[in-house]
Amino acid sequence: MLTKFVVDEAQLADLVAPVGRLAGVEPLTGGMFATAFRLHFDDGRRAVAKIVGADTSRLATYERGLLGTEALTYRMLAGSGVPVPRVLHTDFTRVRLDADVIVAEHLPGVPWLGLELDAAQAATVRRNLGAVMADLHRVTAPSFGYPAADADLAAGSWREAFQLMVEAILADAARWGVTLPVARVRAAVVAHAGALDAVTRASVVHTDLWEGNVFVDPDTLDIVGIIDTERTLWGDPIHELVGADQFGTDRPSPDLLAGDAAAGGVLARELATPTGETRLQLSRLYFSLILATEPTMRGYEGGWGAGYERGARANIDRALELLETMPAAR
Numbered sequence: 001m002l003t004k005f006v007v008d009e010a011q012l013a014d015l016v017a018p019v020g021r022l023a024g025v026e027p028l029t030g031g032m033f034a035t036a037f038r039l040h041f042d043d044g045r046r047a048v049a050k051i052v053g054a055d056t057s058r059l060a061t062y063e064r065g066l067l068g069t070e071a072l073t074y075r076m077l078a079g080s081g082v083p084v085p086r087v088l089h090t091d092f093t094r095v096r097l098d099a100d101v102i103v104a105e106h107l108p109g110v111p112w113l114g115l116e117l118d119a120a121q122a123a124t125v126r127r128n129l130g131a132v133m134a135d136l137h138r139v140t141a142p143s144f145g146y147p148a149a150d151a152d153l154a155a156g157s158w159r160e161a162f163q164l165m166v167e168a169i170l171a172d173a174a175r176w177g178v179t180l181p182v183a184r185v186r187a188a189v190v191a192h193a194g195a196l197d198a199v200t201r202a203s204v205v206h207t208d209l210w211e212g213n214v215f216v217d218p219d220t221l222d223i224v225g226i227i228d229t230e231r232t233l234w235g236d237p238i239h240e241l242v243g244a245d246q247f248g249t250d251r252p253s254p255d256l257l258a259g260d261a262a263a264g265g266v267l268a269r270e271l272a273t274p275t276g277e278t279r280l281q282l283s284r285l286y287f288s289l290i291l292a293t294e295p296t297m298r299g300y301e302g303g304w305g306a307g308y309e310r311g312a313r314a315n316i317d318r319a320l321e322l323l324e325t326m327p328a329a330r
Contacts, residue, residue: 005035005053005099012037015101016049019088033059033298034067034230038106046106047088053099056150058297060290061168065148066230067100068092072147073229074104076204081135083107083215083225107225109215117221123255125216128223129209130259130267133240137265141202141234158199158235163189165233166286173293180289184320192282194329195275202234207243238270242283246291247311249284249318278326285319288312 007015013022020041028036028048035051052067059066067090077084085104092100112125141147145154145161153168155161166189173180206213208231215225233239241252257268270276291312295305 005051005097007035007051007097007099011097012039012049015051015091015096016047016089016103019047019103020045039103047103048085048106049101049103051097051099051101054094058299060172060293060297062146062151062153062165062233062290063231065150067102068150069146069148069232070228070230071102073204073206073232076139076141077136077229080139082132082139083223084229085225085227107215107227109217109224111212112214112216113211115216115218121221124221125214125223126253126255127259127262128216128221129214129244130253130256130261130265131263132223132226133209133237133256133267134260134263134265136206137203137237137240137267139204141204144199144202144235146233154234157197158202159193159196161233161235162196162282162286163193166289169286169289169293172297173289176293176297178293178296180292181316181320184324185285185289185316188285188320188323189282191328192278192323192326195278195282196236198273198275198279199236203237205233205235205237205239205243207231207233207239209240209244210246236270236279236283237266238276238279239283241267241271241280242287246287247315249315252280275329278323278329281319281322281326285316285323288315288319292316 009025012025016022016039020043022039023042024040026038028038033052037049039047039049050067056064071087071090074084074087085107087104089103090101143154143156144158145164147154153161153164155164166185170180170182206229208228213226213228214223217224260267271280292309295309
């Protein structure tokens, strides 16, 4: 099973010394792979440290170098309107610990996941998240795919990058003995690769904007923080809709799309193009391949892992069935 990196308070104090002197430490829970702490410095400042061990054996190919991607993305989004934390310190040397470290400022607000909202309030937060997506996707990336060199999944076009991404997760699944409908997946990607050529500009796509990564002001319902950018990729903004609802099969949230459109975003417009639905289903297929592979690769234990995999496999089948009825776009 995937285990988190173990670090004691003395080691942590040494790691974050360039930021300040520690006065207190609180372990943070909820993440699946990183060790995280809320840091209290003696001058009253707070920050969050995230640590990932050097052992990548239970990470997917696209996750290699992920803390470097997190730091890079926070820096790319500075000044964009997306409320990401400022990077205070990084250590990728693995001199002090056999791990990568990022220290970022502590954000205000509370996770959306922890709020009890009525239907109207939830709709407001979704619209506000749509507006954040509009700001996010206005930031242009220099290439397509995943930015980390360790992943080696970047390319000059979205078509090429997407094909690399699919092949990488299929290879990860094979390495862990996870059976997937490989021939059907490859056939669907080849048949519809032409739809991917409609994406000529690489946007910054967070890919993981679920309720746990979105911080909200509980009084105003404004979104005041976006975290966990380690799985960010550069590509099709439609991909964001799947990343925000990775097990979803329904139409994307109208509130989300309305908030994006009101802020000048492109999501609804892109979905309405001749390639929009095909690109949505290709992204759903890709995410579902990841989710079906994770339980074995991560070593998830208990009945929930089996249910997680069943849901992902059902979504693979659904996406393939839809793609197989669509006209080819080579």
